[in-house]
Amino acid sequence: MMEAAIAKAKSCPVDCNNIDKKFRQLVDLTEDEANFHMKQSAFLYKLAVQTMPKSLHCLSMRLTVEYFRSSFDIEQALVKKFVNPDLYHYVIFSRNILASSVVINSTVQHAKEGEKQVFHLLTDTENYFAMKLWFFRNKYGDAAVQVLNIEDLKLYNHHKVAPLHLSLPEEFHVSFRRVDKLSSTQFRTQYLSMFSHSHYLLPKIFHSLEKVVVLDDDIIVQRDLSALWNLDMGEKVNGAMQACGLKLLHLRSYLPSNTFDENSCAWTSGVNIIDLSRWRARNLTEAYQRLVQEINKEERLSRTTTLSASLLTFEGLIFALEDNWMLSGLGYNYGMDLEALKTAAVLHFDGSMKPWLELGIPKYKNFWRKFLNPQDQFLNDCNVNQ
Helix, strand or coil: CHHHHHHHHHHCCCCHHHHHHHHHHHHHHHHHHHHHHHHHHHHHHHHHHHCCCHHHHHHHHHHHHHHHHCCCCCCCCCHHHHHCCCCEEEEEECCCHHHHHHHHHHHHHCCCCHHHEEEEEEECHHHHHHHHHHHHHCCCCCCEEEEEEHHHCCCEECCEECCCCCCCCEEEEEEEECCCCCCCCCEEEEEEEECCHHHHHHHHHCCCCCEEEEECCCEEECCCCHHHHHCCCCCCCEEEEEEEEEEHHHHHHHCCCCCCCCCCEEEEEEEEEEEHHHHHHCCHHHHHHHHHHHHHHCCCCHHHHHHHHHHHHCCCCEEECCHHHEEECCCCCCCCCHHHHHHCCEEECCCCCCCCCCCCCHHHHHHHHCCCCCCCHHHHHCCCCC
């Protein structure tokens, strides 16, 4: 039987070239399909990160409708508090009701002097009315919350009345060669959050204040922040977390041709104590605007304009905050030490996996979600608490 089978097999002509071609076609089809799914996955991930979740859209729409149906006076008689320089003033730029609410709630819950906490929330027209109603309905101890529509502010910019648009802190992933390694293939990636164009209006918006703390809307606070106002920053203007793994020498290809110290460390936003008096004295807003114009004239990538101009504007004017003030990376790093998470004053969810998104890293979400109100009717109606 075996001999017959072998003989029959030998009698059938086999073209190895055809088999080889068939296998190559199968491999090519499989690779094409894999590339398609990889590109589709990357597109859907980017879409999920950039698109407002359905529940948050529902919340914003419901609040906006309720605002215009309400008959009570939403304007609060807290004008004196909003301009009192003896209080602790926080500034938040945000389009996200939940995120800004969590920032304020976590800050107030850990504040030793709640009555001294004043929050200025800057948003745009699209979100202004929803935020106005939300912060009227929800009380945060004895703290005061002012919601401002940045598009309604009348500020002079370049000696002309210019329309204002809200721009949020920008996040950058900077990859660079590690100069301390012998191999030229060793690269490091540094994640930075940076002030936007809107941040450089702070001295003009809050002209009666001398100091403010700027908080990004993707942070939570775990400790009283009042010590920030007692820091002796000398002649420095911006108290910030430094990222000395990234220096200006790594960014020289993005910087204009003027002189700068290559060993200056980069810094990041998240929590920043700003001396507005020294800012005004040094005309830093005008310096920033000149740098933006200079960088744009050289036709550099517009995506990096904010990064380059901000780093140069505050070169030599950064007061380095101690490491335990803020822990960053909760929006991209799965390997954070849980003990370090518990002891940091501020947790920063920088990165694309924000805690209010389905894509958020699960083990960090509870740090953020515990500052939501599970009993709020609007949150329940829009399935935000699920």
